[in-house]
Amino acid sequence: MRSIADILFTQGFGSRRQCLALIASGVVCVRGEVITDPDAFFETQDLTFEVAGVLRRYQDKILIALHKPAGYECSVKPSSHPSVLRLLPADFVTRGVQPVGRLDEDTTGLLLLTDDGELNHVLTHPKRHVPKTYEVCLAHDATPAFLAKLEEGVVLRDDPHPVHALKVSLLGAKTIEVVIDFGRYHVVKRLIAAAGNRCVGLKRTGFGAFRLPADLASGKWRVIDPKVIFAP
Incomplete structure (x- = not known):
């Protein structure tokens, strides 16, 4: 169980003060009910909630599949082109997602991003041969x-x-x-x-075993389960 204020904070919706302001403004909903008490507690397993009409599922760690277009750098601090992080919602960026490896600026296709450092290490370590x-x-x-x-x-x-x-x-x-x-x-x-x-x-x-979905357009993303990378 976690408070809605803590849930918003861990899911990247800003500083603790910003999360309290979101709750006070009446834009946070759980199961269709507006939540204005920052100390309201919820079970996080399978929890979905809305912030300003945007539906999110609570996830302790997140893995994102992005269909990278050309013209973007796989860097938090790009040098000559915009960062791929610009293609993601602000709450994902705030929670600290990082590219899993890199694609050149002119290379397109499947790019994984995650805030799970251990998973990132597993997917990119040379000895893993993914x-x-x-x-x-x-x-x-x-x-x-x-x-x-x-x-x-x-x-x-x-x-x-x-x-x-x-x-x-x-x-x-x-x-x-x-x-x-x-x-x-x-x-x-x-x-x-x-x-x-x-x-x-x-x-x-x-x-790994995951293929770029045919219906994932260039510049679009979706959250995926890490299990699909390691599926037999």
């Missing part, structure tokens, strides 16, 4: 020799040990799907270049 799936548009046709190099292994400039894709699928003459389980700076683009082609378009379509 697979990521990408759709790659190529400058030149994907020849059998090129595809073979991706699967057999190529050497990147900063590593003498060959690296390879877990799986490569041909989607079109100049479009392939690549699955990798390691991360490096510009790794997919460099992998493609080392195999003798050039990446002209890159979209992440999967993270």
Whole structure:
């Protein structure tokens, strides 16, 4: 059980004083009832509530799937382009969600964000080998020799040990799907270049067992269960 004031605070609706002001203004509802007592207690399991007409579900920790458009940086403090955090509601940002890994500014597709530091560590630690799936548009046709190099292994400039894709699928003459389980700076683009082609378009379509939903439009997000990342 937690007070509604504490619930709003932990869910990112501002400082404690701001949360008290929201309650006093009559914009907080639980099960259709306006709550004006900041000390009203509720069971948080399966709790849904509204703030200014926006429905939220109480979550101790949150995991978000965002369909990242081009032109956004995966940084809290971006240098030359807007942060992906601009695409999220303010309460999510206030509670401290962070990108799980990074996508380049010009890369689109599935980006996970969470305020669960332990989960973020699990999903990004090299020893975990969590697979990521990408759709790659190529400058030149994907020849059998090129595809073979991706699967057999190529050497990147900063590593003498060959690296390879877990799986490569041909989607079109100049479009392939690549699955990798390691991360490096510009790794997919460099992998493609080392195999003798050039990446002209890159979209992440999967993270672990989770695939970018077909109905999740560019720039939109949804809350997901971490279990879907690790599903068999």
